Amino acid sequence: MNAVFYMASAVAILATLLAISRREAVHALLYLIVSLLAVALVFFALGAPLIAAMEVIVYAGAIVILFIFVVMMLNLGEVAREQENVWLSPGIWRVPGIMALLLTGLLVYALFQEDRWLPVDRVVDIKVVAASLFGPYVLMVELASILLLAGLVGAYYLVWRGPIRRPGRRD
Amino acid sequence: MWTEIGWPLVVVAGVLFVVLNLAAVLIWMERRLLALWQDRYGPNRVGIFGVLQPVADMVKIFFKEDWVPPFADKVTFVMAPAIIVVTVLLSFVVVPFAPGVIVTDINIGILFFLAMSSLGVYSLALAGWASNNKYSLIGGMRTTAQMLAYEVFMGLSMMGVVIQAGSFSLTEIVEAQRGLWYCIPQCVGLVVFFVAGLAETHRIPFDLPEAEGELVAGFHSEYSGMKFGMFFVGEYLGITLISSLTVAMFFGGWLGPWLPPVLWFAIKTLIVLCLFILIRASLPRFRYDQLIEIGWKYMLPLSLVNLLVTGGVVLLMR
8 A cells, every 4th residue: 555655646746746837727627637636546555435536536537627617718829828828937936936845845754753753554435524523623614614504605696686676766 | 465466456347347448338329229129220330239320330430530729738638538538437436236246345335435436527627628628618517517516415315325224335235225225215305316326427407517508519619529428438338337326325225126237237327328328319418507406406405404304314313
């Protein structure tokens, strides 16, 4: 499983880099999907099959397909590609590059603090995940559901045409 | 040694052989059955009763020009038809055909199927986008909206079965049906799952992505030769997959008296497949707004209520 972990991680990093640097939006999203699938494999190798399945169903299967849906609807063409070219000038990488480097340093430092960071010999059962979600973490689940409800109500409001107006009546 | 490595390979080879050939036979069977119900003959020239018609079609389709339109996005265009076949074939990994006859019995079987079916959407969406043609694009967008909507309650309708069986593994779900098939306590789930299955495989009442009257051929307008053949085979593989899952989850899988388990599974799956074809022969196509309305306004609440009642009853019975 260690080999699977390292290979999947390498694919994830490579695909993410490609997702950032592609100029065609749909190609970038395709690399994002590859990256998410690789991350799912990483979860699987770490012994969390439920999270791996959720990663594929929710992120790769539902969220990115919505991105692609929007890109398809906007039908960006040559104009968008030129705009991306302007945005992706070499100078723009400086500040994010420094920030990412700092974070990587911190991550490597944190990883070396803990020497049992790869628990490959343990598989987390689905029932255990469910019991902890609806046991000690039930408040977080409820908060997340409230957040989703707010998003739902917001979306409903955006497409709401308002009360039906009858002629001759002011409101 | 033999059982550890050899047997799974035999199962993989067997499943691939049966499923891929069944897709070819289904094309002939569908045309013959449609003809029967419409009082005509259908293909009856090649071989006995026209059985060899798919072979003739296959030969023809392989010798067609493999044409990629110059305005298309080439890599995505070529990749799209492969995605649907790969995801559907991967889903067969978790289907239990008989005790022991399963490629791998992972404990997240149903979730794996849902993950694969949600990745299958990319095939049609990308095909529509890569063709760079407005009819294809509209077809691709319709597919995306339709499959996203129907995937939600397809998953929810399966959760009733999961609650009753207490497992995501399809083998354990079949074993849990020894006393009573789940088509009786989970009749609502069965109906919702079947409707969602029709929409996921975009079969006729829900075949708006390729509505030929308005969209030429929808997402596969620009495809020809074997690339089109892949979409076609993918559709029939999808129907087979939904049928075998319906059997495994609601009709007791391989359970049955006298006959060997594999045969029971095959017979039940064949009956559900014929139901798919009968529906195609008898129902007209929905309008697009009706399709989305059925999904979100009726099927989703229905599956949620089903889930709630199932959960409550299971808790009470404890």
